[in-house]
Amino acid sequence: MPERYWQRSSFCAGGGNNCVEVAPAEGMGIAMRESESPEHVVTTNRAALRALVLAVKASGPGLG
Template sequence: MPEREWQRSSYCAGGGNNCVEIAAGNANRIVLRESESPTVVISTNRAALRALVRGVKDDKSALI
């Protein structure tokens, strides 16, 4: 299996170890990890991740 190409969040400051990273999984899956714990990987489907991102963007108070 080829190595995944992880992409860091655009909100990641200076390439530190406190970043969300995302990569393509199998089929319709997306995998996520936190750069501080790269061996802990969670998997979700594209629709669920899209809904989460939209929900966070729509509810700015969730970021406070």
């Protein structure tokens, strides 16, 4: 498997080890990981990721 090109979230402060990273996965998939635990990779598709992002945005501040 070729090396993935991971991109960090624009909200990643100072390039630390607490960032969300995404990369293209096989087919039309998307791979995601947390920079603190790069060995744990989750894959999804665009529709599912979009639904997650919209749900988080709709929940407003105070989610975390």
